[in-house]
Amino acid sequence: MEELIKYVPQIPEDQRYWFVRTNSGEFYDNFVNEGFIGIGWNQIEIKHLTENRPLSDIVRDKYKNENRPNYVANQIKTFCNDMKKGDIVLIPSSRSTYIHFGIVRDDEPYEEDIPIEVENIEEHPELLFEYEGVCPYRKRRKVDWIKVIRRDDLDPQLYKLIYSQHTISNADSYAEYIDKSLFDFYVKGDKCHFILHVRKKEHIKAHHLIPFMSDLLSIADAGKLSSDDEIDIKVSVQSPGTIELIGYIPNIIILSVIAVAILGGRAKFLGMELDTPGIMGRILEWRRTKQEEQNQGQETNEPTEQQKERLVANAENLDIQLPEQLQKALKAYVEDINKQMSAAEETKSKN
Numbered sequence: 001m002e003e004l005i006k007y008v009p010q011i012p013e014d015q016r017y018w019f020v021r022t023n024s025g026e027f028y029d030n031f032v033n034e035g036f037i038g039i040g041w042n043q044i045e046i047k048h049l050t051e052n053r054p055l056s057d058i059v060r061d062k063y064k065n066e067n068r069p070n071y072v073a074n075q076i077k078t079f080c081n082d083m084k085k086g087d088i089v090l091i092p093s094s095r096s097t098y099i100h101f102g103i104v105r106d107d108e109p110y111e112e113d114i115p116i117e118v119e120n121i122e123e124h125p126e127l128l129f130e131y132e133g134v135c136p137y138r139k140r141r142k143v144d145w146i147k148v149i150r151r152d153d154l155d156p157q158l159y160k161l162i163y164s165q166h167t168i169s170n171a172d173s174y175a176e177y178i179d180k181s182l183f184d185f186y187v188k189g190d191k192c193h194f195i196l197h198v199r200k201k202e203h204i205k206a207h208h209l210i211p212f213m214s215d216l217l218s219i220a221d222a223g224k225l226s227s228d229d230e231i232d233i234k235v236s237v238q239s240p241g242t243i244e245l246i247g248y249i250p251n252i253i254i255l256s257v258i259a260v261a262i263l264g265g266r267a268k269f270l271g272m273e274l275d276t277p278g279i280m281g282r283i284l285e286w287r288r289t290k291q292e293e294q295n296q297g298q299e300t301n302e303p304t305e306q307q308k309e310r311l312v313a314n315a316e317n318l319d320i321q322l323p324e325q326l327q328k329a330l331k332a333y334v335e336d337i338n339k340q341m342s343a344a345e346e347t348k349s350k351n
Contacts, residue, residue: 031143085107155236194323
């Protein structure tokens, strides 16, 4: 099972998150196409942050009419000092129709050479068309963009963040919603998150949803390595929505493989046919070994045929979609096993 886990996305426990505005979407395309984010107040240079006086005093000197020097200073310090390599950033398009997610590439910001015409575009109206959408901000950070999501497809809990009017907002308190926007199967700390997508657009019927969750939890409990390991469930079903199970990594891995075996069978994921019962056999054998090592004496309870049939029927009624990251992990896992088997056969034939 360790081979499967290494293909699952890993999010650091101390992961940080930021929301960066794009001047009402004006610089959104420039940020995305050129792979950066930026902040204004160009007369405040990066070197000013190391001067032996408050940055807010420098802001007052450079911008005589600025009535929020402390705010400006804090925004610049956040951008230049607090933001680090590996942090996740979100930026909105015009009207926040789309939200782009990216990862900060470097620890330090840099300053871009900006043509004077771009920096003072208001004074050159004849160049507005030529430089439309070109960001005039000198202070920048490189970003690798990894995903774009329509606002309507985001968790509603992120709406408050999106409508923040700060140039830069710390988004650490929205971590769980950002994480599951990026990944539907991932590890964070000692927990694994398994997210099923409920794609049914009509009203969700209680006699489909409740038995499905009950059977899913029953299978999860039966597959646990220890009865002391709790599995949490979070449901956000707005037609469509999600069902998320969170627990000790091996337990969720076991549950996810069993769920794939029941709901997918011998299925094609990402263009590759996976023998999911075979995969389940490997995982269950690993579990039996672990239980024997731990002297738990716990029986390996297989789902009953009735449970399987009911789970499949309710999954169809809810239009359940398995996590994409899980499918990718299983594909990589199977490819790894096949390579190992081919290498072993080749070695055997040579001998």
